[in-house]
Amino acid sequence: EVQLLESGGGLVQPGGSLRLSCAASGFTFSSYAMSWVRQAPGKGLEWVSVISGSGGSTYYADSVKGRLTISRDNSNNTLFLQMNSLRAEDTAVYFCAKGGGTSYYSACDYWGQGALVTVSS
Amino acid sequence: DIVMTQSPDSLAVSLGERATINCKSSQSVLYSSNNKNYLGWYQQKPGQPPKLLIYWASTRESGVPDRFSGSGSGTDFTLTISSLQAEDVAIYYCQQYYSIPFTFGPGTKVDIK
Secondary structure, three states: OOEEEEEOOEEEOOOOOEEEEEEEEOOOHHHOOEEEEEEOOOOOEEEEEEEOOOOOOEEEOOOOOOOEEEEEEOOOOEEEEEEOOOOHHHOEEEEEEEEOOOOOOOOEEEEOOOEEEEEOO | OOOEEEEOOEEEEOOOOOEEEEEEEOOOOEEOOOOEEOEEEEEEOOOOOOEEEEEOOOEEOOOOOOOEEEEEEOOEEEEEEOOOOHHHOEEEEEEEOOOOOOOEOOOEEEEEO
């Protein structure tokens, strides 16, 4: 059974940093692209970033480029999102999601329960 | 960036009746070399993560009831719930994964009339 479990969310001041983790199990982690998608309170879904199975390719939404960094540890089946220079508009539930195929050009077929990040003073 | 729009914003349908949600992309998401539309549909219930219903615009994800179907090509797509059930109350999102950033539509809220 595929499982994705996010951790690391919390309250952080504007300009601060936070690191989210997503522990994956139930599939061959290194074979699949992984994504982060966020959802501000009461709002829709916003795609944030994707990383290839090997970790060699990463892509970002313009709204987070240069501040958020996606990475992965395939030896420990874990996905990360390093969040720096956080802003109030980064407040959201952050979901990690598994790509449906080996290419990152695929729909996300499994999602974690999400981690809430609140940026406020 | 490809802009995704959905209509209507919300709809209320009687139990057992058909619900139709439209999704439009600002440019084609049909990849000519494999004739696939890079379009997915997700269902999100309150307090839950999104759930993939449909990928490649019309392929139902494993375990998804066959009352859910997807159609369309190029820039215009439709999600149809053929006979609405109480458990289908949710927000439905389309997403293109043709080009980065992989944008979502704003969502359509489905309720029971």
